[in-house]
């Protein structure tokens with residue numbers, strides 16, 4: 076007997092409830108397919124979920140079976156559905172990025188271009204080929220010189236750090252996943268922000284953690300809630316993005332950091348502090364001390380920090396790091412080979428060169444982000460005056476309030492016009508944030524202009540839907 080592919084099942088009524096306002100523009104079958112794909116993409120339908128039989132769903136929707144058959148066929152064609160004898164129609168994520176074909180503007184990813192001067196660094200790495208090739212080519216902890224450089228940056232920011240506390244990883248995502256699977260046991264509680272960076276909570280879930288969330292908005296954290304949930308629940312881990320939080324851009328004030336650190340120390344909670352976006356400061360009036368800095372020696376074991384060069388330098392440079400106390404660090408090194416065998420020495424050589432002039436590169440990065448943030452903010456304020464456009468002082472994106480719960484419909488309709496954008500729901504763990512959309516300012520200015528124009532036209536086409544959702548309308552979100 077073959078094992079069923081499906082790991083879960085969703086009933087027709089449950090699916091209809093999740094679909095929400097799905098009839099956007101298109102032929103009915105393709106609107107249905109697009110919405111199911113979106114639910115799958117943002118995690119509201121888990122991969123390997125068996126969808127209802129066509130007739131069942133047709134009855135629940137009050138539509139013809141032909142419509143559902145056509146929608147399922149479209150999902151099969153786009154790689155979102157596989158039909159296996161004995162397992163029914165099972166939802167999966169496509170293995171090839173077919174969804175990007177026909178995309179004119181990609182607002183789905185917040186990926187800045189390579190920083191100017193990087194090609195010179197790459198050429199120098201080429202010149203050092205003989206030395207690099209004399210090395211096995213990868214290692215678990217990281218090159219000593221690079222670890223020292225990273226430790227020095229922490230020291231300069233007031234957090235005494237030695238190379239023994241630093242491990243080089245394959246980007247920050249790897250670091251988050253490695254920490255999660257090393258410290259978590261099945262069904263351990265983990266606090267995450269809502270909204271948050273989606274791949275982090277995915278890593279926590281994969282490691283067996285159970286999520287509890289604490290709210291963040293463009294105005295920042297609800298400090299009371301965060302402290303109280305850490306105190307009451309005593310979670311094993313709390314994952315936080317305190318500087319230029321993704322997606323809101325908010326910065327956690329020092330007083331909140333102090334209280335969270337204190338609550339975590341008392342509760343035995345490890346704070347996993349993601350500083351991937353921390354250096355993307357555009358015009359923040361002042362930078363609060365980092366968690367590593369506040370923890371000092373006294374509570375060093377309470378904080379593990381994660382950093383990366385992917386946003387400041389280039390996403391193709393797969394270099395991140397973990398700063399942890401030496402005991403946790405050695406556990407991470409021990410756990411690592413089960414997932415990967417080390418970071419490329421070629422990437423590490425490039426990173427070490429970059430770090431020797433990091434402040435120079437950061438100045439370029441900040442100038443670019445400033446121009447593009449200003450451009451996007453102006454365009455959205457002028458062309459989409461119904462939306463709540465926040466002021467952000469750094470980071471990569473704007474967390475825009477739509478004042479109506481139609482972010483999935485907007486994403487779906489924009490995709491048809493050539494703009495990929497991620498619905499707000501992707502950034503929550505339970506389908507919330509339907510009133511928000513994340514708009515990155517990382518693309519080139521012409522694309523940003525074009526993208527906002529298309530979003531405006533798409534929004535105009537959705538006005539009847541926004542009107543229908545008017546009874547859900549809330550006051551401005553800023």
Ligand SMILES: Cc1ncc(COP(=O)(O)O)c(C=O)c1O
Nearest residue numbers: 246247248272321351383385395
């Ligand atoms: C907050 C946050 N953490 C981690 C990552 C992953 O970074 P990396 O590319 O270094 O793996 C991202 C990427 O978008 C991010 O926004």
